[in-house]
Amino acid sequence: MAETQGATVDRVRLAPFGDALGFLLRLAQIDSFERFFADLGHLDLRPGELTVIVLLEGNPGVRQGVLAEALKIKRAHMAKMVRALGEAGLIRREVPEDDRRAVELYLTEAGATLARRLRPAVTAHEARTPATLTPAETATLKRLLRKYLALTDPEGTTP
Amino acid sequence: MAETQGATVDRVRLAPFGDALGFLLRLAQIDSFERFFADLGHLDLRPGELTVIVLLEGNPGVRQGVLAEALKIKRAHMAKMVRALGEAGLIRREVPEDDRRAVELYLTEAGATLARRLRPAVTAHEARTPATLTPAETATLKRLLRKYLALTDPEGTTP
DNA sequence: TATTGTTATACTCTATAACTATA
DNA sequence: TATAGTTATAGAGTATAACAATA
Numbered sequence: 001m002a003e004t005q006g007a008t009v010d011r012v013r014l015a016p017f018g019d020a021l022g023f024l025l026r027l028a029q030i031d032s033f034e035r036f037f038a039d040l041g042h043l044d045l046r047p048g049e050l051t052v053i054v055l056l057e058g059n060p061g062v063r064q065g066v067l068a069e070a071l072k073i074k075r076a077h078m079a080k081m082v083r084a085l086g087e088a089g090l091i092r093r094e095v096p097e098d099d100r101r102a103v104e105l106y107l108t109e110a111g112a113t114l115a116r117r118l119r120p121a122v123t124a125h126e127a128r129t130p131a132t133l134t135p136a137e138t139a140t141l142k143r144l145l146r147k148y149l150a151l152t153d154p155e156g157t158t159p
Numbered sequence: 160m161a162e163t164q165g166a167t168v169d170r171v172r173l174a175p176f177g178d179a180l181g182f183l184l185r186l187a188q189i190d191s192f193e194r195f196f197a198d199l200g201h202l203d204l205r206p207g208e209l210t211v212i213v214l215l216e217g218n219p220g221v222r223q224g225v226l227a228e229a230l231k232i233k234r235a236h237m238a239k240m241v242r243a244l245g246e247a248g249l250i251r252r253e254v255p256e257d258d259r260r261a262v263e264l265y266l267t268e269a270g271a272t273l274a275r276r277l278r279p280a281v282t283a284h285e286a287r288t289p290a291t292l293t294p295a296e297t298a299t300l301k302r303l304l305r306k307y308l309a310l311t312d313p314e315g316t317t318p
Numbered sequence: 319t320a321t322t323g324t325t326a327t328a329c330t331c332t333a334t335a336a337c338t339a340t341a
Numbered sequence: 342t343a344t345a346g347t348t349a350t351a352g353a354g355t356a357t358a359a360c361a362a363t364a
Contacts, residue, residue, distance in 0.1 A: 012229040013217045016278065017210065020285045021297070022191040024304040029188045030231050031308060032181040046353070051176065058172045065322060070171040072189050074355065079324055101322040101363045119175065126179045132309050138180065141307065144300040145183040149190060150291050205330070224345060233332065238347055260340045260345040 039125045043118065048073065048081055053090060053107070054122055057115040061094075061104045090114060198284045202277065207232065207240055212249060212266070213281055216274040220253075220263045249273060 017023040033047075040050070051071065056062070068078035082105065085091045090111035094104045107115060129138050176182040192206075199209070210230065215221070227237035241264065244250045249270035253263045266274060288297045 012214070012221060012226060014214070014229065015217055016282055016285060017214065019301060020281075021289070021301060021304075022188070022195050022285075024301060024308065024310075025184060025188040025191050027231060027308050027310070028304050029181070029184040032184050036181050048354080055171070055173070055176065058174055062171060063322085067171060070173065072186060074357090075323065076325080076357085077353095077355065083324090099322080099364075103323065122179075123175055126175065126181075130180070130307050133303065133307055137303055137306065140299065141303040142178060142180060142183060144292065144296055144303070145180075145187050147296065148289050148292055148300065149183065149186050151183075151186070207331080222345080233334095234346070235333080235335095235348080236331065238345095242347090258341075258345080260338095262346065 035130075036125060040118075040121050043121070045118075048077075049085060050118060050122075052081060052085065052105075053111060053115050054118050056091065056105055056107050057112065057119065060106050063102050064093075064105055065102075067105065085111075194289075195284060199277075199280050202280070204277075207236075208244060209277060209281075211240060211244065211264075212270060212274050213277050215250065215264055215266050216271065216278065219265050222261050223252075223264055224261075226264065244270075 064078050064082050065075055068075050082091065082093065086093055089108055092106045092108050094106065096102055096104055129135050133141065223237050223241050224234055227234050241250065241252065245252055248267055251265045251267050253265065255261055255263055288294050292300065
């Protein structure tokens with residue numbers, strides 16, 4: 001009864017996962033996700049939808065398959081998301097003349113308005129350094145993650 | 160038709176997500192996950208189950224709630240997983256004398272055999288440095304992730 | 319034949335709340 | 342009252358395959 005939580009015998013030996021990169025990445029991603037939605041959860045958008053809306057602002061007319069590839073989500077999933085966003089009146093889908101299989105995505109007026117509302121919140125969130133890291137350490141962490149991903153371009157363009 | 164894949168106009172401007180820690184962590188985790196199951200996917204265990212089996216080898220008798228907390232998974236999810244593992248004959252559940260609400264987990268013979276088979280594959284996978292990073296960079300990346308998580312102990316024990 | 323997107327299905331993990339039995 | 346675990350339900354994300362239209 002001395003212990004108020006997590007109590008009992010514990011301390012779990014996490015070996016051989018305690019120092020595994022994949023495990024650390026998973027915990028870090030959970031934490032980062034929680035931080036993200038602590039900041040932005042009040043807008044009732046799902047994570048994927050928020051990402052698509054904000055990215056469409058900088059990529060008008062992008063093909064949904066291309067966007068899916070950049071975000072590492074499956075085309076089937078993107079199709080569902082795009083339909084939902086279309087039904088919500090946030091995006092518009094256009095079939096280009098030169099390839100009538102494809103679909104190009106654009107924000108509607110409502111979507112653009114939402115994107116403008118979202119962007120500052122997203123930017124503010126990202127400017128914040130995690131409490132446990134110095135700004136220099138955060139920069140190093142990001143640089144190493146980009147190198148790990150072979151994503152050398154810090155400008156935000158996929159190769 | 161010059162482009163064989165990902166083709167078309169593309170290059171997606173990922174701003175303002177391209178340099179976001181959460182976004183980089185997500186991509187890194189997907190990549191790490193793919194690498195993990197490229198190595199270990201032939202054993203038909205689900206990710207969570209594999210983790211529990213291997214950890215139980217080093218934590219006999221751990222309470223399932225404690226394990227759930229350490230792995231950042233919900234107790235409800237752990238309950239389902241534990242039931243499935245029990246039905247598969249891999250783990251044994253014991254109610255301790257001193258607190259009859261609790262459940263302590265142990266590997267059965269079959270579970271221990273499986274764990275012994277899993278462990279070398281897990282260890283080998285983790286010893287491998289990602290191709291794009293030097294060993295020193297990998298060490299730095301892990302150190303920064305641990306610091307980000309306020310997980311200062313490299314030995315693999317949760318605080 | 320290959321590609322773009324769609325639909326359908328199923329599975330993994332997550333989130334929540336209501337429930338039991340114990341404490 | 343609070344805690345450990347269970348059950349049920351819903352939802353998000355993912356994986357897969359079959360399909361239509363187009364290239």
